[in-house]
Amino acid sequence: MNAIEIAGLSKTYTGKKWTRVDALKNLSLEVAQGEIFGFLGPNGAGKSTTIKTLLGLIRPSSGSARLMGEDIGTAAARKHVGYLPENPAFYDYLNAEEYLLFVGRSFGMPEGLLGQRCAEVLQRLQLWDARKRPMRSYSKGMVQRVGIAQVLIHDPEVYILDEPMSGLDPVGRALVKEIMTELKQRGKCVFFSTHIVSDVESVCDRVGIITKGELRSVERVEAVLERGVVGYQLTLKDREGSRELYVPREQLTTTVGELAVQGVEITLLEPRRKSLEDFFLEIVTGTAV
Numbered sequence: 422m423n424a425i426e427i428a429g430l431s432k433t434y435t436g437k438k439w440t441r442v443d444a445l446k447n448l449s450l451e452v453a454q455g456e457i458f459g460f461l462g463p464n465g466a467g468k469s470t471t472i473k474t475l476l477g478l479i480r481p482s483s484g485s486a487r488l489m490g491e492d493i494g495t496a497a498a499r500k501h502v503g504y505l506p507e508n509p510a511f512y513d514y515l516n517a518e519e520y521l522l523f524v525g526r527s528f529g530m531p532e533g534l535l536g537q538r539c540a541e542v543l544q545r546l547q548l549w550d551a552r553k554r555p556m557r558s559y560s561k562g563m564v565q566r567v568g569i570a571q572v573l574i575h576d577p578e579v580y581i582l583d584e585p586m587s588g589l590d591p592v593g594r595a596l597v598k599e600i601m602t603e604l605k606q607r608g609k610c611v612f613f614s615t616h617i618v619s620d621v622e623s624v625c626d627r628v629g630i631i632t633k634g635e636l637r638s639v640e641r642v643e644a645v646l647e648r649g650v651v652g653y654q655l656t657l658k659d660r661e662g663s664r665e666l667y668v669p670r671e672q673l674t675t676t677v678g679e680l681a682v683q684g685v686e687i688t689l690l691e692p693r694r695k696s697l698e699d700f701f702l703e704i705v706t707g708t709a710v
């Protein structure tokens with residue numbers, strides 16, 4: 422079973438003076454269990470609209486979606502999901518521990534398990550020392566880490582995260598990526614939105630690119646990167662010492678053959694590729710072929 426199944430989802434907002442905004446146009450997508458999916462798009466592309474629709478927070482104008490086989494908007498679907506909103510804001514007179522206990526109870530977790538899970542999650546997110554301090558005293562990065570902690574607390578199957586790396590320093594970003602990878606290894610589904618390409622490149626199995634409400638491309642990240650190889654930088658060693666040589670992709674086989682005949686050793690071969698960023702920009706700016 423796919424963890425997320427979206428079929429023909431559309432959302433039209435009615436804006437000021439009855440203007441219509443087609444925020445989402447006929448989006449269809451499936452995300453598997455054990456998969457990390459990056460939902461990449463520029464500001465205003467429709468990422469949050471998609472996510473809020475999946476959570477049942479806004480109603481789609483048409484189309485449908487299921488989470489772990491349950492229709493969106495139902496309590497059964499919501500139980501399977503850990504959701505991180507964009508710019509999370511919490512009851513800031515509570516401390517992190519109280520808040521996590523509150524979230525766990527709202528999912529009906531038994532007290533013993535909840536206490537144990539709460540301690541694990543606070544430690545994992547490096548919030549243990551601050552757990553008794555009201556959240557109003559937390560830095561932006563700490564608040565974001567509470568956001569991540571509250572998606573983990575009830576150990577759901579599906580993680581829907583709106584800009585999870587936002588407001589985090591490099592250490593916090595690395596931690597979140599590590600957590601996502603652990604979730605994947607445990608067979609969980611992680612779906613997160615971002616406009617930061619490098620976040621997708623380092624952690625995702627697949628990437629979906631959305632612009633102006635339309636899903637323009639869904640690809641395996643590896644495939645994009647492999648396709649983007651334009652040439653290779655070789656480091657060579659012979660009697661005269663080391664040197665570097667750039668070889669265009671189509672000449673690699675011939676060059677390697679020639680070097681072997683000449684008795685030159687290749688000590689390093691590095692692909693030079695168009696990045697995922699180049700691919701994203703081509704799609705967003707409409708220069709993709």
Ligand SMILES: Nc1ncnc2c1ncn2[C@@H]1O[C@H](COP(=O)(O)OP(=O)(O)OP(=O)(O)O)[C@@H](O)[C@H]1O
Nearest residue numbers: 434435436442444463464465466467468469470471
């Ligand atoms: N409640 C609303 N009423 C009217 N228009 C809206 C509403 N919410 C969002 N929109 C519009 O829908 C479009 C998609 O917005 P959305 O917030 O989904 O984009 P996003 O990809 O999440 O952007 P960002 O990266 O800036 O958060 C935008 O044009 C936005 O202005």
